[in-house]
Amino acid sequence: MELLLVLLNDAFFSAIPAVGFAMLFNVPRRFLVFCAIAGSIGHCARTIMMRGGLPIEWSTFAAAAIIGVITIAFAKRHLAPPLLYAVAAIIPMIPGSYAYNTVIAIVQLTASQSLQPELLNSAVTNGLKTIFILGALSVGLAMPALVYYRTRPII
Amino acid sequence: MYADTQNDITRQVVRAAQLLLAYGAESDLVEELSQRLGRALGLASVELSISANALVMTSLVHGRCVTTTRRIREHGINMAVVCELQRICLLAEKGLYGPNEVRKRLARIHPRTYPRWALIPTIALSCASFCHLSGGDLFACLITFLASSVGMYVRLLLAARHFNVLINFAVTAFVTTLIAQLGYFQPITETPRLAMAAAVLMLVPGFPMINAISDMVKGHLNVGISRWGQATLMTVSSVIGMTIAMQLGGLL
Structure with a gap:
């Protein structure tokens, strides 16, 4: 029951950024709802996997691959390129606070007179998390094309 | 195919590729769509070389090559344009669109943004x-x-x-x-x-x-x-x- 509430919360609040960013990318209006669906499913899948004990990088990778599969199904139905849905759908999983912490630590390191270990620690750990989550997102999204649609076009 | 027709079709295809790149499609999609569009309109082969801000395309029919270069300026991301170009390619591939229809529909594309x-x-x-x-x-x-x-x-x-x-x-x-x-x-x-x-x-x-x-x-x-x-x-x-x-x- 508690898990269900968490998932509903996740689904709702990740559908909003998916639609918002889809509008920023000028996705046609009739496709906006599919961006929202893909975004919610991806974020919920990641939450479930992280609760199951998987590290955030691997769960992000798997969730991005799931989004890739779903958006290819949408693309086949509407005859539109899959990235049209997919990029907006992965936006809720962008590692925003990790990136923010990295940047702030680096700026503080620049301003300080001597090398402070806790700032360096924060910069490196948050920075590595940011880079690997971003890589997992984009490579995960490309997975269906790399594994299954090797020699033929998707649409 | 006459040389004039080849020139005209090459122009349509390179226009499509230019629009795709300018409005933020990935290179693989650009290459695939322009090759499919070219073949659907009757070209024997289409080869593309894409760089950061320019595009070189060669079309081949009956041993005659036409090579053309286009400069690409970034226009921001507009998925509606990319979607429209994908439609045009599919319609041409199904044989519903010939060069004239493709030209008309390409001329009608203008990027609409949300208010x-x-x-x-x-x-x-x-x-x-x-x-x-x-x-x-x-x-x-x-x-x-x-x-x-x-x-x-x-x-x-x-x-x-x-x-x-x-x-x-x-x-x-x-x-x-x-x-x-x-x-x-x-x-x-x-x-x-x-x-x-x-x-x-x-x-x-x-x-x-x-x-x-x-x-x-x-x-x-x-x-x-x-x-x-x-x-x-x-x-x-x-x-x-x-x-x-x-x-x-x-x-x-």
Whole structure:
């Protein structure tokens, strides 16, 4: 029951950024709802996997691959390129606070007179998390094309 | 096929490829769509060489080659145009469209964008949702909403005045961070840090980054690296804007 509430919360609040960013990318209006669906499913899948004990990088990778599969199904139905849905759908999983912490630590390191270990620690750990989550997102999204649609076009 | 016809078809195909690249399609899609469109319209083969800001295309019919180059200027991301071009390619492939119909439909493409009054509230709501998802409380979300709606307004204003995208991002990040600092000065929220982190998330260069990795993975290394560089520069310039704002607020 508690898990269900968490998932509903996740689904709702990740559908909003998916639609918002889809509008920023000028996705046609009739496709906006599919961006929202893909975004919610991806974020919920990641939450479930992280609760199951998987590290955030691997769960992000798997969730991005799931989004890739779903958006290819949408693309086949509407005859539109899959990235049209997919990029907006992965936006809720962008590692925003990790990136923010990295940047702030680096700026503080620049301003300080001597090398402070806790700032360096924060910069490196948050920075590595940011880079690997971003890589997992984009490579995960490309997975269906790399594994299954090797020699033929998707649409 | 006459030489004139080949020239004309080559022009249509290279126009389609130019539009696809200018409005933010990945290189693999550009190559695939223009080759399919060319073959559907009767060319024997179409070869493309894509670089960061130009496009060279050669079409071959009956041993006669036509090579043409197009300069590409970035127009921002517009998926509606990419979607329309994909439609044209599929219709030509099914034999429903010939060169004349393709020319007419290509001439009719103009990039439509969402109006400002719709874009600003949705982006602000998106940033507020980011704040909520990362664990911010209600007032942090409200501060995020306020800051990012003002920031989005500035961003659209500067974009409409054709400022360089890097300047645009720096100024937008500055304004957004300046307003998002509110939580540090008024004790209304427990999580002022999350509000600041979420408000600038609207500047994440999502499309350039995904396109960059996707290009590099699929073998278009030079285009991928240039897009990666663009995304990095955009991030760095928003960091500069944030830093100046935080130093003004005395947080650094």
